[in-house]
Amino acid sequence: MNTYNRFPVAIKQGKGSYVWDTAGKSFLDFTSGIATCNLGHVPxxxxxxxxxxxxxxxxxxxxxxxxxxxxxxxxxxxxxxxxxxxxxxxxxxxxxxxxxxxxxxxxxxxxxxxxxxxxxxxxxxxxxxxxxxxxxxxxxxxxxxxxxxxxxxxxxxxxxxxxxxxxxxxxxxxxxxxxxxxxxxxxxxxxxxxxxxxxxxxxxxxxxxxxxxxxxxxxxxxxxxxxxxxxxxxxxxxxxxxxxxxxxxxxxxxxxxxxxxxxxxxxxxxxxxxxxxxxxxxSPVIKSSLEKSLLLITQLKQLMDEFPQLKGIRGKGLLIGIEVDGMAGEIVRKAIKENLLILTAGPDVVRLLPPLTVTEDDILLFIEEFRTVLETLFS
Ligand SMILES: Cc1ncc(COP(=O)(O)O)c(C=O)c1O
Structure with a gap:
């Protein structure tokens, strides 16, 4: 039934922090099935x-x-x-x-x-x-x-x-x-x-x-x-x-x-x-997720200096919100074009939920791609 506003992405496979669509295109998944695949896809x-x-x-x-x-x-x-x-x-x-x-x-x-x-x-x-x-x-x-x-x-x-x-x-x-x-x-x-x-x-x-x-x-x-x-x-x-x-x-x-x-x-x-x-x-997965959280938040705060449209970062661990004043939906849609899956939490907040197993490289790649998304929208 018509109960979801679905994005035009058909996900077929997943591993760790990544999913692949039916055409073989890969996406960095910072949604984890909405806080569900905490150990990454197919652990x-x-x-x-x-x-x-x-x-x-x-x-x-x-x-x-x-x-x-x-x-x-x-x-x-x-x-x-x-x-x-x-x-x-x-x-x-x-x-x-x-x-x-x-x-x-x-x-x-x-x-x-x-x-x-x-x-x-x-x-x-x-x-x-x-x-x-x-x-x-x-x-x-x-x-x-x-x-x-x-x-x-x-x-x-x-x-x-x-x-x-x-x-x-x-x-x-x-x-x-x-x-x-x-x-x-x-x-x-x-x-x-x-x-x-x-x-x-x-x-x-x-x-x-x-x-x-x-x-x-x-x-x-x-x-x-x-x-x-x-x-x-x-x-x-x-x-x-x-x-x-x-x-x-x-x-x-x-x-x-x-x-x-x-x-x-x-x-x-x-x-x-x-x-x-x-x-x-x-396993040390929860403890190490705190280090990943710190890295992600530090990197996001640097993006805040570059983009005044990002008004604040908040959350705990790897449940992170970015305040964006009514722009959340548009940012999420644009992110898909850059092969990033992220979420909203209402119209004013972009929500990031990477798996707890996310690597430093995944985070740095995310920041690079997310910067491109913000540049496309705001520069
Ligand atoms: C805090 C909280 N409670 C309950 C639910 C409902 O869970 P479910 O969709 O598995 O019924 C959700 C789902 O997003 C949630 O975030």
């Missing part, structure tokens, strides 16, 4: 693990024990402050599960607070949670029980004390909303109020998770422990898998029959997830 460790699993078993119901799913859950909980995991197939589904768990836990409270410019998915519950009118328009009546506060605004947090909701749900870098990192002092105050009022902290790490911001989870950089975290995108290197992680006390609100999924965490998806997270946790 060997995941490829071999999935190929091996393909020979053994593709699917079995969650009515039976699934070894790879249990191992993936253990790996995720061993590397976080969570105790239990529910597996699904996408970010929206992970958030749906989180919204249900919040209501199952806080039986006396129905409201969930989210933030302006957030993005939590396209299902009816998650678009109701999303603080963007453009995502909600045309789909009323929305699910009731959501209220929205301004992001990074300490003053408005006081309203949480008057009538405490069941939970707040937020991103630590608003991705789709314009690559806006949360301020540490705002998080500190939010966490304090939520702790005082028994409000659950739900962090949507669908885009920020799995090393994207320079740590396995972005919350590690903000020095607090969420009650629930949601994941998808980078969890399976492109294989569809999502997850909701929760602390035991909260997770116990779900009983057999509370929630479920036919495909969630099936043997193939869980194998892709297990190979991906094993690599993220045990």
């Amino acid at each position: 060997e460790v995941v490829k071999y693990a999935v190929a091996d699993q393909l020979e053994k078993l593709w699917h079995c119901s969650n009515l039976y024990q699934i070894e790879a799913q249990e191992q993936l859950a253990t790996l995720l909980t061993n590397n976080s402050n969570f105790d239990q995991v529910f597996f699904c197939n996408s970010g929206a589904e992970a958030n749906e599960a989180a919204l249900k768990l919040v209501r199952a836990y806080h039986t006396e409270r129905r409201t969930i607070v989210t933030f302006n410019k957030s993005f939590h998915g396209r299902t009816l519950a998650t678009l109701s949670a999303t603080g963007q009118e453009k995502v909600q328009t045309g789909f009323a009546p929305l699910l009731s029980g959501f209220t929205y506060l301004p992001y990074n605004d300490n003053t408005s947090l006081k309203s949480l004390q008057h009538d405490p909701p069941a939970a707040v749900m937020f991103e630590l870098v608003q991705g789709e909303g314009g690559v806006i990192p949360a301020d540490q002092d705002w998080i500190d105050e939010l966490v304090q109020i939520c702790s005082d009022q028994q409000i659950l902290l739900v962090v949507d790490e669908v885009q920020t998770g799995m090393g994207r911001t320079g740590t396995l989870f972005a919350y590690e950089q903000y020095d607090f422990e969420p009650d629930i975290v949601t994941l998808a995108k980078g969890l399976g290197s492109g294989f569809p898998i999502g997850a909701m992680l929760a602390k035991e006390e909260v997770a116990n609100a779900f009983q057999p029959g509370s929630h479920g999924s036919t495909f969630g965490g099936n043997p193939l998806a869980a194998t892709a997830g297990l190979a991906t997270v094993t690599e993220l946790v045990h």
Whole structure:
């Protein structure tokens, strides 16, 4: 159906930071399938693990024990402050599960607070949670029980004390909303109020998770422990898998029959997830992505000196936004002509999401080509 404004590029193959179209033309891919192929395209460790699993078993119901799913859950909980995991197939589904768990836990409270410019998915519950009118328009009546506060605004947090909701749900870098990192002092105050009022902290790490911001989870950089975290995108290197992680006390609100999924965490998806997270946790890829982030940001700042149309650079790790005042769409279209794939995050921000495995040479080539794009547009 006509649900995407597609670019005239037909991608047939990928490896590392590159993809090739059906005519054999190569593109440097700084989108990573929108923060999904964090280990680059077709990473060997995941490829071999999935190929091996393909020979053994593709699917079995969650009515039976699934070894790879249990191992993936253990790996995720061993590397976080969570105790239990529910597996699904996408970010929206992970958030749906989180919204249900919040209501199952806080039986006396129905409201969930989210933030302006957030993005939590396209299902009816998650678009109701999303603080963007453009995502909600045309789909009323929305699910009731959501209220929205301004992001990074300490003053408005006081309203949480008057009538405490069941939970707040937020991103630590608003991705789709314009690559806006949360301020540490705002998080500190939010966490304090939520702790005082028994409000659950739900962090949507669908885009920020799995090393994207320079740590396995972005919350590690903000020095607090969420009650629930949601994941998808980078969890399976492109294989569809999502997850909701929760602390035991909260997770116990779900009983057999509370929630479920036919495909969630099936043997193939869980194998892709297990190979991906094993690599993220045990190899230096996340740590070295921070050096790549520094190089890319330094180079972009130099471009800012040459092109006043670039108004600012922000982000965390390899989730980077360039402020461009209404020019984002045009820059992205022009970049395709220079064999670069990049994204927008709204009309004013160009978003860069290279794989965590991006090399220095890839970055320097990117800067060279991106300069050409800017020269064509602005000189
Ligand atoms: C923060 C966040 N949450 C949820 C979603 C929805 O994920 P999915 O498209 O896998 O349903 C996205 C997708 O961009 C996202 O960035």
